[in-house]
Amino acid sequence: MCTVCGCGGKYEKFGGARAHEARRIVRVEQDILAKNNAHAEKNREWLKARNILALNLVSSPGSGKTTLLEKTIAHMKATRPVFVIEGDQQTNFDAERIREAGAPAVQINTGKGCHLDAQMVNDAIRTLHPQENSLLLIENVGNLVCPASFDLGEACKVAILSVTEGEDKPMKYPDMFSAAKVMILNKIDLLPHLDFDVDQCISYAKRVNPGIHVVMLSARTGEGFEGWADWIEGMI
Numbered sequence: 145m146c147t148v149c150g151c152g153g154k155y156e157k158f159g160g161a162r163a164h165e166a167r168r169i170v171r172v173e174q175d176i177l178a179k180n181n182a183h184a185e186k187n188r189e190w191l192k193a194r195n196i197l198a199l200n201l202v203s204s205p206g207s208g209k210t211t212l213l214e215k216t217i218a219h220m221k222a223t224r225p226v227f228v229i230e231g232d233q234q235t236n237f238d239a240e241r242i243r244e245a246g247a248p249a250v251q252i253n254t255g256k257g258c259h260l261d262a263q264m265v266n267d268a269i270r271t272l273h274p275q276e277n278s279l280l281l282i283e284n285v286g287n288l289v290c291p292a293s294f295d296l297g298e299a300c301k302v303a304i305l306s307v308t309e310g311e312d313k314p315m316k317y318p319d320m321f322s323a324a325k326v327m328i329l330n331k332i333d334l335l336p337h338l339d340f341d342v343d344q345c346i347s348y349a350k351r352v353n354p355g356i357h358v359v360m361l362s363a364r365t366g367e368g369f370e371g372w373a374d375w376i377e378g379m380i
């Protein structure tokens with residue numbers, strides 16, 4: 145099990161004297177996830193009753209989540225109010241960037257934790273008070289593993305992969321890409337400088353999740369952004 149957060153992964157090779165410990169860990173893991181799922185369902189019901197579309201943005205650190213959120217706020221705020229929950233281990237940097245971009249934001253600092261959970265999001269919603277018919281964007285802690293296991297009550301997870309990370313990531317971290325409804329391939333402005341194989345990356349993503357929708361864009365230049373905006377519109 146992840147020793148930082150107890151988040152749902154488990155060692156695959158237990159044997160002999162470690163078998164009892166393994167069973168205990170699996171029980172704890174099931175308890176943690178069951179409790180989280182109960183909170184997530186409450187969040188989902190609350191959001192649904194108010195017609196709030198909640199998206200959970202998950203990725204490794206630095207893939208461009210906050211940059212994409214800044215662009216999304218600029219694009220959406222005239223038509224639909226946008227609210228943001230930011231998750232990081234430390235600092236208020238991202239919430240400050242979001243407020244600067246024009247949307248209300250609550251920052252959650254997880255300390256040693258490596259993902260957001262549904263209770264944290266519940267607390268943040270109570271502080272943020274997202275209004276009816278709005279868009280609630282949740283930026284998870286940068287981590288390609290643990291956030292995959294935690295339902296926050298969102299409509300769906302959005303996995304962001306930047307082209308600087310390598311096309312093999314969907315195969316190496318399959319849980320994240322199978323948990324997501326859409327994969328944003330970000331930083332495509334950098335493709336001319338890299339040997340990133342776009343077709344191979346998409347093929348890997350579809351191997352772990354045949355139904356995954358793929359949007360290629362540059363959050364910096366705005367190229368391809370309409371694919372993301374159209375996808376959000378389709379979800380509303």
Ligand SMILES: Nc1nc2c(ncn2[C@@H]2O[C@H](COP(=O)(O)OP(=O)(O)OP(=O)(O)O)[C@@H](O)[C@H]2O)c(=O)[nH]1
Nearest residue numbers: 204205206207208209210211286330331362363364
């Ligand atoms: N060239 C290029 N750089 C980008 C793009 N999107 C983001 N960046 C840069 O990538 C770096 C990280 O961007 P952030 O938006 O902070 O990434 P993040 O995923 O929010 O990072 P964490 O919150 O720390 O996990 C910054 O220097 C951005 O300017 C892009 O489309 N193209």
Ligand SMILES: [Mg+2]
Nearest residue numbers: 209210238283
């Ligand atoms: Mg960020």
